[in-house]
Amino acid sequence: MISTWRKRRAGRRAAKEQQQGENGDMELITIPNHFRCPISLDFMKDPVTLSTGITYDRDSIEKWIEAGNHTCPVTNQVFRSLEPIPNHTIRKMIQDWCVDNQSYGIERIPTPRIPVSSTEVSEILSKITMASKREDQVWCQELVAKIITLGKESERDKRCIVGSKAGSVISAAFETFSKAPSFDKNVAVLEEILSALTLLSPIDEEAKCYLGSAASLHCMVWFLKGGDLSARRNAALALNEAVSSNERVRDALAEIEGALEALVKLIKEPICPTATKASLMVIYHMVNSSVPNETILERFVDMGLVSLLLEILVDAEKRICEEALGVLDGLCSSDKGREKAFNNALSMPVLVKKVLRVTDLATEFSVSVIWKLCKNEQKEEGGGVLIEALQVGAFQKLLLLIQVGCAEKTKEKATELLKWLNLHRDRLECIDSMDFKDLKRPF
Numbered sequence: 001m002i003s004t005w006r007k008r009r010a011g012r013r014a015a016k017e018q019q020q021g022e023n024g025d026m027e028l029i030t031i032p033n034h035f036r037c038p039i040s041l042d043f044m045k046d047p048v049t050l051s052t053g054i055t056y057d058r059d060s061i062e063k064w065i066e067a068g069n070h071t072c073p074v075t076n077q078v079f080r081s082l083e084p085i086p087n088h089t090i091r092k093m094i095q096d097w098c099v100d101n102q103s104y105g106i107e108r109i110p111t112p113r114i115p116v117s118s119t120e121v122s123e124i125l126s127k128i129t130m131a132s133k134r135e136d137q138v139w140c141q142e143l144v145a146k147i148i149t150l151g152k153e154s155e156r157d158k159r160c161i162v163g164s165k166a167g168s169v170i171s172a173a174f175e176t177f178s179k180a181p182s183f184d185k186n187v188a189v190l191e192e193i194l195s196a197l198t199l200l201s202p203i204d205e206e207a208k209c210y211l212g213s214a215a216s217l218h219c220m221v222w223f224l225k226g227g228d229l230s231a232r233r234n235a236a237l238a239l240n241e242a243v244s245s246n247e248r249v250r251d252a253l254a255e256i257e258g259a260l261e262a263l264v265k266l267i268k269e270p271i272c273p274t275a276t277k278a279s280l281m282v283i284y285h286m287v288n289s290s291v292p293n294e295t296i297l298e299r300f301v302d303m304g305l306v307s308l309l310l311e312i313l314v315d316a317e318k319r320i321c322e323e324a325l326g327v328l329d330g331l332c333s334s335d336k337g338r339e340k341a342f343n344n345a346l347s348m349p350v351l352v353k354k355v356l357r358v359t360d361l362a363t364e365f366s367v368s369v370i371w372k373l374c375k376n377e378q379k380e381e382g383g384g385v386l387i388e389a390l391q392v393g394a395f396q397k398l399l400l401l402i403q404v405g406c407a408e409k410t411k412e413k414a415t416e417l418l419k420w421l422n423l424h425r426d427r428l429e430c431i432d433s434m435d436f437k438d439l440k441r442p443f
Helices: 002-028 058-066 088-100 118-134 137-153 155-163 166-178 184-199 205-211 214-226 229-243 247-254 259-268 273-287 294-302 305-313 318-331 335-342 347-354 360-375 384-391 394-404 408-422
Strands: 047-049 055-057
Touching: 047 058, 047 088, 055 058, 118 137, 118 155, 118 166, 137 155, 137 166, 137 184, 155 166, 166 184, 166 205, 166 214, 184 214, 184 229, 205 214, 205 229, 214 229, 214 247, 214 259, 229 247, 229 259, 229 273, 247 259, 247 273, 247 294, 259 273, 259 294, 259 305, 273 294, 273 318, 294 305, 294 318, 294 335, 305 318, 305 335, 305 347, 318 335, 318 360, 335 360, 347 360, 347 384, 347 394, 360 384, 360 394, 360 408, 384 394, 384 408, 394 408
Parallel strands: none
Antiparallel strands: 047 055
16 A cells, blocks of 8 residues: 555656656747847837848837837937838748747747838828819728728827828818718718718817818718718717817807707717717817807707706716716806706706716816806895705815815815805705705706
8 A cells, every 4th residue: 555655656756847847948948039129128029120220029119219219229320211111031030930839838920910101191192182183982982991991900000190191181082072062972982081080080280170161061060960870970070170179160060050959969869978978079169169159058058958968967977977067067158058057956966966076177167067056146145056055065065175176266166155155054954965866857
């Protein structure tokens, strides 16, 4: 029995020694130095050579150049060209070495796809310009589709396309095809261009000018009103780009028949979160101009946007909540907007609930709206809205806000609100924030 036990132990020891020997063999395998990137010292998966003759891994050297470096990390010489050239010889040597050492668990690196070059992109963009001048919608659509395909290959290709001013060229083509008497013949190419613009976002100022033209705005509104779901989403995103930095474009958009109604419809009948956010951002830019257009504000209020926003804010996600509060703040700059918010049962509970609960910007918007609603009530004896604010815990929230810190303007409004609320504190006891579970909604 003892002899059998000794044999088993000897067998286990021999197996263990054999396994250790194999592991030792694997540890003895060293990667050849010329297979390592001089920057990261890692195994190169996509070796490229630059003008100094040194080979690097593509990802490492591109990050080096993007960081603002224009000298070779090894020789310190200035690059004569920043265009990396694939080193197929080294790559094949690395792949052969991987195959030879497969028994040690080393996998063969795949042959990398050659990324798009700025020269290739420039050629495609030149053809797009030519196709738009000829009004050849089929050719232009094929070229734009090619840009979209290249842009989706990798972030590196997308940066190359954006850096080649593709946004301006494609936006100019959109304006050209938008000028046709009827959109029927050009719908396909226009939809393709809108899809490309969403991929290349954010676009430069020149591209925004093309999108802000009368023809482009009418075309985008047309898609917003009657296009399919994808076209409506892309039109909303493109409109957001067009109106983001130009008040003239915002006023021009408001004058297009059905434009405001289409934007509100995207919020009332959402098709996807991206479209809802884009629509809210367009409206936000329109209601928060440096010189507010009272007509535009009143039109949005008459469409029931105040009540709709308050309904959305009850359980909206963070990003939508922030934008909805920004739009509500803009609408409450008008008398009619404040009246609608004042008469809505959700206003004060929702606004107080959002303070210090979403983001700093959402808190600023919430405090601003509360301040606007309370400003005209603080002199009245009843102080209805102030008492309601106290009932849902506004006093404690504002005190905490000042303690933790906030923007100077928000701090001033919070301080004023605390003074007004303090006048009514003796009339009732403050209670915790209201739960929305059993709250009766206005619609």
